[in-house]
Amino acid sequence: MKFSAALFGLLMAGTALAQEGSDAAFLIARDAFRAGDINKLERAAAQLGRHELTPYVDNYRLRMWMEQGDPGAIRAFLERQDGSYVAEKLRADWIRWLGKRFAWNEIDAQYPKLLAPEADVTCYAQQARLARDDRRALDEAARLWLTQLEPPEACVPVNEALLFSGRVGVDDLWQRARRQIEANKTGAAKTTLGYLADSQAPDSRSLDAALGNGMGYLFRQSADWYATRAGRELAAIAVQRIATSDPRAAAEQLEKLQPRLQDGESRWAWSQIALQAARKHLPEAVDWYARAGDAPLSEEGHQWKVRAALRAQEWGIVHRAIDAMPPELAGRPEWIYWLGRAHKAGGRTSQADALFAKIAGQPNFYGNLADEELGRAVLPPPKAEAPTYEEQRAARETPGLKRALAFFRLDMRTEAVREWNWALRDMDDRQLLAAAQLAKGNQIWDRAINTADRTKKEHDYSLRFLAPYGDTVRPAAQNQALDDAWVYGLMRQESRFISSAKSNVGASGLMQLMPATAKWVARKIGLRDYHHGRVNDTQTNVLLGTSYMRLVMENLDNHPVLASAAYNAGPNRARKWRAERPLEGAIYAETIPFSETRDYVKKVMSNAVYYSALFNGRPDSLKARLGVVGARVADAPKDADLP
Structure with a gap:
């Protein structure tokens, strides 16, 4: 027995030393990749052995050899690692590389295999579709016109194709620029307005002046500033910039300018004053939103209109403002709850309870409040059965979780969290609970909590709400x-x-x-x-x-x-x-x-x-x-x- 224990100790020590050596080889390979040293990378790869992170080193090598034009090796790797995070990232990087070389056919083949494409990669795929005259790509771009306010470089050709197709007109350009200015993305707004015809575009120096010092711009504007749309829009933009620091001063200026502005311009300016006033909790915000009338609002504008009414206890306005939200926004738990409260304040208890019932039971702030509105206690649900030995073993042997644990061991938390979260994709409740238990066993408290948070029907709130230390x-x-x-x-x-x-x-x-x-x-x-x-x-x-x-x-x-x-x-x-x-x-x-x-x-x-x-x-x-x-x-x- 003594000999067996000693032998076991030696074996464990040898395993630890081998792991230490493999870990060191991986770190050398990573550093070599970052430095662009292919020879050093190849030497480190040869010393890696059967390491959990070998696919990452293979990824490094393929990315460094990408210029050699060996698509077969990349395709083979993607097939071997299909569905993994490292394959997803390599495929995305390859599409970026291909897009810069206009290799549209390969992009057409690879893009559908991505599971969670990023915005720039999607734009390369749209460019590929436009190259074969698939105009549906423009439909997708049009849907993002008012929300993708600072598009990646790869999206610029798609947006330009949208412009040249005639689907985007002068009004659309000004509306997008307004949204960008509201979001303080002034550089992007200048780019957008640069697509206007010379006869319709604002003078660049005047635009800079309006964006940089709204009050100064209004004091120095020409006597006939209102004669063109560009002049009126710049005046409204100057009001918006003043409102970011002083909504009352902006309102005073807008009162003077309003007779010279068209309805759409003045209503947008009032909506911007109201938004900034609501954020600063000024009581005038409700009235200023009313003066904005039917001006199109951003998501922020819609939400702060409700918040201003909540602070003023104006439940009728709360009701109307939520009703006016886009359906996807109005369907969020907070606005379902506050719409229910507005119904309740108006004596419409059955409508209120129906809304509360939609979100009751959700383990969040508004789910808790909805439960209490319905007279239900907020308690953790019954605890799920603990993961079986087989379920725990399956979690330990999940390749993505093994790679994540290796990254945690190397103190590479960012990479570890990405790999861990990717591995949870498509897991059912039992698998999630086993993964959460695995994280807890390794004292990775944040992954235990976040993983247990994902379960839909079987729950363990002692994992969701861990209490270490x-x-x-x-x-x-x-x-x-x-x-x-x-x-x-x-x-x-x-x-x-x-x-x-x-x-x-x-x-x-x-x-x-x-x-x-x-x-x-x-x-x-x-x-x-x-x-x-x-x-x-x-x-x-x-x-x-x-x-x-x-x-x-x-x-x-x-x-x-x-x-x-x-x-x-x-x-x-x-x-x-x-x-x-x-x-x-x-x-x-x-x-x-x-x-x-x-x-x-x-x-x-x-x-x-x-x-x-x-x-x-x-x-x-x-x-x-x-x-x-x-x-x-x-x-x-x-x-x-x-x-």
């Missing part, structure tokens, strides 16, 4: 007199429990602390010898994060909705977003101006309901947690320097 988090929450369900709900949204997580703005750790915030809290609580190198230490991060949560709560009426908004966007903004009168918590959340923070607060609050139910074994109420957000006050906060 319990020995650290729950005592810290208790020490700060915080609801541990809320703390976990926030952490789940902040980092998905990735202790090394770092955001693109520099926030770190489980609770995603900004350097200045962490330093301020450490000083506030008297944490000695703190330096930023400690921020990813689990205990330090949780101590600082929960301490900050308590301080934010104390400074914001002890209201978790305000505190959640403050944790993401800062306490000053959370205060500023309150209304002049008390506001239902759900309306406060829906009308947060920052889309990231709006989504964040909803998810944190819904997460907390499920964590509470799992921790305590009884239903919780989202409506009770949301409560009422108090009116805006002028009193100075307790900690004026709270970051």
Whole structure:
């Protein structure tokens, strides 16, 4: 027995060393590919052995040899790796390469085999179809005219073909340019207007002036500015630019200009003033939207029209504004819920309940609220049976998951997540639960959560709402007199429990602390010898994060909705977003101006309901947690320097 144990230990050590060597060879191959060193890549490939990531090295080699024009080798690889993420990416890269060389026949053969084509690759396929005079490609391009506002370079020939076909006229060009300007894509708007005939196009210097300094442009415009469409459109654009910073000043200017504008131009300008006013929570937004009349609205414009009416408690306008949305937009859970609330406010309870029933049971903010409107408790569904041994073995042997785990082992998280998510395509609930369990077993908490989130009928909410680091988090929450369900709900949204997580703005750790915030809290609580190198230490991060949560709560009426908004966007903004009168918590959340923070607060609050139910074994109420957000006050906060 002793000999067998020793032999087993030696075998394991040998396996680990072999894996280390293969991992090193893969990293050398990857670096060689990035450096364009084909000889080094070939040497590393020869040392790779039977590594999980061998297909990636084969992909690197094929991409480097693509210029040699060996389509047979590429086709053979794509056939061998059919359906895999690495094949999908190689096929897409090959189509890009082929498109730049006008190899339309090969693109026609390869494009239908893509499972999730990206926009530029789709445009190369459309170019190929146009080359054989398939005009249906123009129908597809026309449907994207007002939504694909900053098209990839590959889409330019398709859009130009659309223009030259006569399907896009002067009105369409101006409408697209308006949408691009609303989205602050001014360079794309200039490109769009460049397609106008010289006699109809605005002068480039005047366009730059209107986009760059709207007020200055209006003061300096010529006396006969209204004589041409271009002159009137530029005046409306200048008003839009003023509105981004000062909607009231923009409204004052538009009142002066309106007699000289045509209806479509003035209504668009009013819609832009209304949109910016709604985002700034100005009470005039509802009236300005009314002055916009039937001006075509972007998705943002439609949604902020409803939000402005919600803040004003104008339920009739809420109803009409949602009815006016495009069907796909109106079918989102938030607008189904608020339309139900509008019906309920008007005494139409049966219509309201029918709408609530459409989204009730969905494990999200508005599904929770709809459940409560129907008198149903929000509870996790019955727990699915644990994955069997065979199901777990199948998960371990799934090639895509094996490649993802290898990437995680190499600390290549971006590649790992892409490979993992691709492997989940077409999995049924049992396979998803087994994959989630595999992730949990490897302490890859974010993939466990996201994978369990995908199940349709069989669920395991202990995986969807994992609660790792319990020995650290729950005592810290208790020490700060915080609801541990809320703390976990926030952490789940902040980092998905990735202790090394770092955001693109520099926030770190489980609770995603900004350097200045962490330093301020450490000083506030008297944490000695703190330096930023400690921020990813689990205990330090949780101590600082929960301490900050308590301080934010104390400074914001002890209201978790305000505190959640403050944790993401800062306490000053959370205060500023309150209304002049008390506001239902759900309306406060829906009308947060920052889309990231709006989504964040909803998810944190819904997460907390499920964590509470799992921790305590009884239903919780989202409506009770949301409560009422108090009116805006002028009193100075307790900690004026709270970051």
